[in-house]
Amino acid sequence: MPRCVLAYSGGLDTSVILGWLVDQGFEPHAVYVDLGQPCEDRDAILQKARDTGAATARLVDAQARLCRDFAFPVLQWQARYEGVYLLGTSIARPLISEVCLEVAREVGARGYAHGATGKGNDQCRFQLAAEALDPTVEVIAPWRDETFRQQFPGRSEMIEYCQRKGIAVKATVAQPYSSDENCLHISYEAGQLEDLSINGVELVEFGMTDSPQDAPDCIETVTIGFESGIPQTINGQPQAPDALVRELNTIGGRNGIGRIDMVENRFVGMKSRGVYEAPGMTILYEAHRLLEQLTLDRDLAHMRDALAPQVAELVYYGFWFSAKFDALLAFIREAQKHVTGEVTLNLYKGNMMVVRRSSPNSLYDEGVATMEGGGSYNQTDAEGFLRIQGLPGRVQGRVVPRGS
Known part of the structure; x- marks a missing residue:
């Protein structure tokens, strides 16, 4: 046998x-x-x-x-x-x-x-x-x-x-309709959800989240701590990875965070509809993004953002164990080394609003960024910068005048 x-x-x-x-x-x-x-x-x-x-x-x-x-x-x-x-x-x-x-x-x-x-x-x-x-x-x-x-x-x-x-x-x-559950999310598909005229959010009996309409009428504040881009703490308390996600599922779920209803393109070529709820991961994505605003320099952030759709496709299509994905994982480990700090969010009826963010590796310099007089940024330096940046346009404008 x-x-x-x-x-x-x-x-x-x-x-x-x-x-x-x-x-x-x-x-x-x-x-x-x-x-x-x-x-x-x-x-x-x-x-x-x-x-x-x-x-x-x-x-x-x-x-x-x-x-x-x-x-x-x-x-x-x-x-x-x-x-x-x-x-x-x-x-x-x-x-x-x-x-x-x-x-x-x-x-x-x-x-x-x-x-x-x-x-x-x-x-x-x-x-x-x-x-x-x-x-x-x-x-x-x-x-x-x-x-x-x-x-x-x-x-x-x-x-x-x-x-x-x-x-x-x-x-x-x-x-x-069928469902698939893990600590990251619950997905719902098939059956009556295949009819796009049906309101999927009303049809599904959600297992993780309350509806935003039924969420509390008061704001709940949560602080997430990260080390090298990996979440470590909730409100200052260290958590194991799965415990951290589960606690954020509870916090986000009672505040109506993380529901979506989408029509997606499957790897095999057809479109399908899925209703998803992921309260904890939705909070983590937002907090992580806000921390990166402090800690990633512009070019690295833009490179990561350009590659992220390819990463999502590799995961979605099933190529986790592949040479390309191995290389991308090595890249992101290096890129995230300095993404350390804390982000505080207000949660209210399905919405997330940043309260504060801080990092020992913050690249934000108030003295450089200030729009007030003085500071450590010499505005005169912008003259040479713009002359260099504008050089290709000026040359092209002489050869092929615009508006003529």
């Missing part, structure tokens, strides 16, 4: 796939990678896997790895896919593959199964990461198997299968 590991979440897709793998004669080993998913009973999920036919079912706690080794480097890049999405799902997938292959080596499995569809991005992220880490791995993607698709042409058939097998799942025929 061939052995495989299954990246198991306990959701609809992987619950069905686990039963299907057993039906196909596999010896599946379910791996629940604990990424700090809220709203989930982990013991019940593992027991459900065993009841469904998993040879073993285990939980691997990777919360700290997710934040420290994956989310925070992307935060340093200020990487947002298509300028909006903070990549909470994309970041998690290569880590899930990494953990599953560690378990595969332990149990002697050559196969690695996942529940990503043949239409989505996750199939790319899972497979590209797995094959980069182990070129001999056999990736099992049931959604790309025609017999599987014939048996399960839609979510309704999957729900019916689970009902016949006695497998408990969140989704129902009446409301078949």
Whole structure:
């Protein structure tokens, strides 16, 4: 009997796939990678896997790895896919593959199964990461198997299968949208959300955030401390990476921070709609950006900003374990060495407003920046600067006069 590991979440897709793998004669080993998913009973999920036919079912706690080794480097890049999405799902997938292959080596499995569809991005992220880490791995993607698709042409058939097998799942025929959760965010997609005429924010039952309308009528102030671009403290108290994100999720969530509804371009070519909530990471992105305004010089900041969309694409498409991404990670570690300090924000009904920012490495010089008389900036120096900057324009203007 061939052995495989299954990246198991306990959701609809992987619950069905686990039963299907057993039906196909596999010896599946379910791996629940604990990424700090809220709203989930982990013991019940593992027991459900065993009841469904998993040879073993285990939980691997990777919360700290997710934040420290994956989310925070992307935060340093200020990487947002298509300028909006903070990549909470994309970041998690290569880590899930990494953990599953560690378990595969332990149990002697050559196969690695996942529940990503043949239409989505996750199939790319899972497979590209797995094959980069182990070129001999056999990736099992049931959604790309025609017999599987014939048996399960839609979510309704999957729900019916689970009902016949006695497998408990969140989704129902009446409301078949799916969710993916970790400590960085929750994403919602499919089902009724595919209809763009529906208000996604009203449809979704959010697990992390209160609506801005229902948030408190008073401002909450929070101070984030960074060292070399990595968040370390909340209100002066040191926190482990995952604990820090979870606390900011609580703080941001009760203040209605971090909800988006977007239509994005998938790697496979189609457009899809996603509703996301990421309260903690939204706060961190804003605080980090404000601290960089003090600590990064202009040219380095602009270079980072020019490269950030490429970084976001590499993460979104699934090329975390690649030579290009390795080089970009090395670049950002060097670029962020002096991004140390504190930023204080006011949070109010979905909004973030800066109160103060400070850094021992601040490049802001009030004596240079002042618009008052005196100071350490000699305005006469601007004359030569502008003569040099304007030279190409003056030469071109003589050769090809404008307005003539």
